[in-house]
Amino acid sequence: MRNRLGFALQLAVTLLVAAFLVVPVAMSMLAGVTANFFVGVSSGLTLRWVGEVWRLYAATIGLSMTIALACVAATLALGVPAAYVLARRPGRVSRAIEEVLTLPLAIPGLALALALIITWGGFRDFRTGWGFVLVGHVLYTLPFMVRAVLAVLSATAMRDLEEGAASLGAGFWTRLATVVIPNARGGIVAGALMVLTLSVGEFNLTWMLHTPHTKTLPVGLADSYASMRLEIASAYTLLFFIMIVPLLVAMQAMSRTRRTAGPVEELPPCRPLPSN
């Protein structure tokens, strides 16, 4: 009897938590396609608000995609080689470098943004272009890329593969291109997905770093929350969900297959954690 009661209680808590998480999302999606949210769904469904958002904010969506793709490219170029170096030479120096590379995660975005503005704000062309926002995004997403790739590269199997290739006469760059990178692609793809997701949703740094000409999607969202009617804010949020949810689903699917199939994984897969 007590067992059944315990089960029911736990189920109730779990369902309540799930409702807490999902009800506001469903409501905001519905509000985005409702003619008048104050009246309710009976006022009719419409795509008018979505059209309005597109007219007002299409540029922010385009810029967010541009920055997110550039951010993936930059973190690949910076993070993959760095992760390889850290994996090849484990030791105190590597630990210190890893600590520095992941430190931006432990510091609130506001502090990072202030530091960037104080140091680089005087370079006008740089400060006013989207490259400035991109630097913030790279700073904040790079640790995720390094971690994801390092997790795969630190596995012992990789070491053996490389030893084998070396004993067969493969040089440094050949091993890197034909052994290391192909075998690390699981971590690289996972890292890229994470960086893409985080960059599309990044707000804290971006709000401080953006200019009127470099508004990203989340900056536009904050703008619409403050100044637009609820239906427009909701329709805009709906567009954001449409962009971000497929990325999240792909990431969850990847971490599942990696967990079941992954021969080379010692660290659990990292998950994207926005600084909020």
Next chain:
Amino acid sequence: MSNRDLPRLVLLAVPAGAFALAFFLVPLARLAAAAAGGPKGLAAYASVVTEPRHFESMMATLALAVGVTAATLVLATVAGLFLSRHAFPGRGALVAVLTLPLAFPGVVVGFLVIMLGGRQGVIGGLTEALGAGRLVFAYSLAGLFVGYLYFSIPRVILTVMASAEKLDPALEEAARSLGASRARVLKDVVLPGLAPGLTAAGAICFATAMGAFGTAFALAANIEVLPMTIYTEFTLNANIAAAGALSLVLGAVTWAALYAARSLAGPPVAAAA
């Protein structure tokens, strides 16, 4: 595969190193210098103690972060343990629902709180229908609490589920067969097994709640939490020294929380992120 590779490895590390130097280490040093370069000098760093407004903001933020962490740990442990212990139809969908908000930015979470507890919110509608008057809580500290709970729960649930899968069921069976009650097994076997994961997840939860800015910004009320205070100092008062000092103090607090948890429970990113 020998030390001959060293020069090439150094070469590979140069881009990331240069980036970290130019856009992280030097800016952070400049920020520290700017914070100490105001009219108050080094005393700016002590403003969380000396200046009443900053002190209140710090205390409110600490209380909020501790409260959110405690509530999240309780709710997420119940839900996470339940989900990892029971198989039932719809479990997969439930897990997906519970973890999907994982990467929602804080500003969107703020809007979702408005959906729940704002002027047209669903909870206000419910309380009104029940004859208790319209409950509006979104634009206060309570709204912030709900928002932080929203983005913290999915993170901790995942950690609990991952930790619970690694527990050895034989230990629980042994305890049960020796006559321990269910509550006793939970207290003496299950929770100690989950403790490292919960410590790491709790620290991440606390650090995120301390530094969160987007949610408070979206709720746009006069909620004085530290990130909002920093933002006000910087944009409205143009007090770069105060903003810089406060943000570095905040950074030190969050870093210390994560560091302490890691010394207690192993690497936080590996355990929970």
